[in-house]
Structure formats: C-alpha cells, structure tokens
Amino acid sequence: MAIEVFAPAKINLTLHVTGQRDDGYHLLDSLVVFADVGDTVRVTSADRLSLDIDGPEAGGLDAEPDNLVLRAARLLAPDRGAAITLTKRLPVASGIGGGSADAAAGLRALAQLWDMSLPEPEQALSLGADVPVCLSAMPRRMSGIGERLNPVPPLPAMDILLVNPRVAVSTPTIFRTLAEKNNPPMERDLPRWRDLPDFAGWLANQRNDLALPAIAQQPVITEVIDALSEAGALFAGMSGSGATCFGLFSPDHPPAEPVLRRRHPDWWCARGRVL
Structure with a gap:
C-alpha cells in the first residue's frame, strides 16, 4: 500500500516577536496560512526506515539521519519501517516551512500506513516550532513558541x-x-x-x-x-x-x-x- 500526502507551503502573513524565554526560545504571534504549492511525501511498507529525495529542489537537501522527515518517523514509531519518498518543490530553508511541512506530511502519511494516532502538538513541537501548525494545515493564529494554535476569522x-x-x-x-x-x-x-x-x-x-x-x-x-x-x-x-x-x-x-x-x-x- 502506498500513501501520498501533500505538504503545503506555510506562509507567515504576520510575524510579531513578543519576547524571549529564559531557555532562549522566542515568543511569537503570527497569522499563518497555507498555499496549494508544496512538496509531496509518499510512503510504502518496508522492513526498515529509508528516505529518498527527488524533485526540482532535491539538490539542496540530503537524506541524512537527522532529516526532519526521518526524525518525525522515529518520533511516531522508533522501531517501524517504511520506504519514504520526499518530492521537493519548495526551496530549502526559505522561510515557508518546507522542512516542517514535510515532517507534518510524513507524520500524517505514516500514521495512516501504520494505523496509529498522530502525536499531540506538544510532542510535534520537539521537531520544530512550525510542525504543530503544519499538522493542522489550516489558517491559524500561532503564538507562544508555536504550541498555541487558535482559529482565525x-x-x-x-x-x-x-x-x-x-x-x-x-x-x-x-x-x-x-x-x-x-x-x-x-x-x-x-x-x-x-x-x-x-x-x-x-x-x-x-x-x-x-x-x-x-x-x-x-x-x-x-x-x-x-x-x-x-x-x-x-x-x-x-x-x-x-x-x-x-x-x-x-x-x-x-x-x-x-x-x-x-x-x-x-x-x-x-x-x-x-x-
């Protein structure tokens, strides 16, 4: 069985920096939206966990063990296997949440493949501040360090x-x-x-x-x-x-x-x- 999930670009229409915690994390207040432009994550059953990257923007990214999609897979189920293909269309490290959107799409795809529940936002936050909002993939007001998500008009x-x-x-x-x-x-x-x-x-x-x-x-x-x-x-x-x-x-x-x-x-x- 193959499951494919779209990873839409995340856009901060506003981004207000409202403080900094003692641990160094910055506090934000941001209106976040998503576009029908993005990457794709495809997963199939396999004995071991692997990642292949293709697409027009693949040259800027390596399938290293610390790749955010692999980290997301290990967060969901450390001992499960899957063959993951990430098709990169968004530029790497460009301010539109490509890595976080890919991680969120990987979580959604693997949760279906492995018949598991998605992690709670607090768990997803360990992958990065933008991952919880990317899991929602809907317009949200994002605040705190990324853990507080509220609907918008x-x-x-x-x-x-x-x-x-x-x-x-x-x-x-x-x-x-x-x-x-x-x-x-x-x-x-x-x-x-x-x-x-x-x-x-x-x-x-x-x-x-x-x-x-x-x-x-x-x-x-x-x-x-x-x-x-x-x-x-x-x-x-x-x-x-x-x-x-x-x-x-x-x-x-x-x-x-x-x-x-x-x-x-x-x-x-x-x-x-x-x-």
Missing part, C-alpha cells in the same frame, strides 16, 4: 505568488541581531474582514519583525517585495525569516508570475491559492 479568497531570490539567510543571526525582542502582539481579537482589500489594508498595519534584520543580510529582499507590489499585489511581504516573499492577489488578477520570471529568470516563483 474567515479569510477572503486570494491568490498568492511566492518568490525566492535564491539567497541564503541565517535565522540564528536574524534573531541575534533583532534590535527589540519585546514587541506588541496583534490585537487580542482579530477583525472580520469584509473582503480582500480590507484584509490587505489590515496587513499593512501589521509587522514581520524579522524583515529588517533579514534585509540587512540580503538587501535583495526589498527588491523582491517591490517587484511584487509593482506586479499588482494588494499586499506584499516576507514570510518567516526569509528570504521567500509573497504577494496577495485577487483571484481575477492577471497572472503576475510570467512577468517576474521574464524579468528575473534566476528567481524561484510559484503561483497558487491560499487554502
């Missing part, structure tokens, strides 16, 4: 264009150089947005507190955000710790992806729909 229909300029950013350096780590969270009660322009206007008054230190590392991020705005995005920003940026578009807006690909053939671009 209905979101308007929107398309999303993800763009990565193919540069690396160091997440530890970004957090280390963050000037202020005790910033205000989003408002306690999120509004009920009338439509996409209303939602985009609200986003314009929110923050990604990691954007400025990321831009200090890689100024091209500003160029990407400007390019998305010039292409007609109602809102453009950076996801996570970067360097992937996103633009939100009305579903009836002419596709902007071909224009950006033509102007910046070295950038990674993927258009999709917010789930």
Whole structure:
C-alpha cells in the first residue's frame, strides 16, 4: 500500500516577536496560512526506515539521519519501517516551512500506513516550532513558541505568488541581531474582514519583525517585495525569516508570475491559492 500526502507551503502573513524565554526560545504571534504549492511525501511498507529525495529542489537537501522527515518517523514509531519518498518543490530553508511541512506530511502519511494516532502538538513541537501548525494545515493564529494554535476569522479568497531570490539567510543571526525582542502582539481579537482589500489594508498595519534584520543580510529582499507590489499585489511581504516573499492577489488578477520570471529568470516563483 502506498500513501501520498501533500505538504503545503506555510506562509507567515504576520510575524510579531513578543519576547524571549529564559531557555532562549522566542515568543511569537503570527497569522499563518497555507498555499496549494508544496512538496509531496509518499510512503510504502518496508522492513526498515529509508528516505529518498527527488524533485526540482532535491539538490539542496540530503537524506541524512537527522532529516526532519526521518526524525518525525522515529518520533511516531522508533522501531517501524517504511520506504519514504520526499518530492521537493519548495526551496530549502526559505522561510515557508518546507522542512516542517514535510515532517507534518510524513507524520500524517505514516500514521495512516501504520494505523496509529498522530502525536499531540506538544510532542510535534520537539521537531520544530512550525510542525504543530503544519499538522493542522489550516489558517491559524500561532503564538507562544508555536504550541498555541487558535482559529482565525474567515479569510477572503486570494491568490498568492511566492518568490525566492535564491539567497541564503541565517535565522540564528536574524534573531541575534533583532534590535527589540519585546514587541506588541496583534490585537487580542482579530477583525472580520469584509473582503480582500480590507484584509490587505489590515496587513499593512501589521509587522514581520524579522524583515529588517533579514534585509540587512540580503538587501535583495526589498527588491523582491517591490517587484511584487509593482506586479499588482494588494499586499506584499516576507514570510518567516526569509528570504521567500509573497504577494496577495485577487483571484481575477492577471497572472503576475510570467512577468517576474521574464524579468528575473534566476528567481524561484510559484503561483497558487491560499487554502
């Protein structure tokens, strides 16, 4: 039996850094959504645990024992076997939760294959701060260190264009150089947005507190955000710790992806729909 699970890209539409615990973990308040762009995890029965990686972005990832998908499998059942194939379409370490989404998809696939329950969010958190929200794969307000997940008001229909300029950013350096780590969270009660322009206007008054230190590392991020705005995005920003940026578009807006690909053939671009 083969089971295949989609691992959607995770996008932080907002990312407010609200503090730092004594153990070093940062406290966040983030509006997280997912797109119908992502990787795929396929599992089949086998005597031992193995991982193969293919796909257009496979070159940036190795099937090492500490690969997050293998760690997720061992968390679920340390002594079970399965043949896992990870098809990578998202760039590695790019701020859109690729590794965490892959781990969550692996957990869902293996839970079906092995007829087991999924781990509790607290257990999944041991794999990474984004894994619990990726297990839900639904719009969520994520807070704490990633363990607190709350539903959000209905979101308007929107398309999303993800763009990565193919540069690396160091997440530890970004957090280390963050000037202020005790910033205000989003408002306690999120509004009920009338439509996409209303939602985009609200986003314009929110923050990604990691954007400025990321831009200090890689100024091209500003160029990407400007390019998305010039292409007609109602809102453009950076996801996570970067360097992937996103633009939100009305579903009836002419596709902007071909224009950006033509102007910046070295950038990674993927258009999709917010789930």
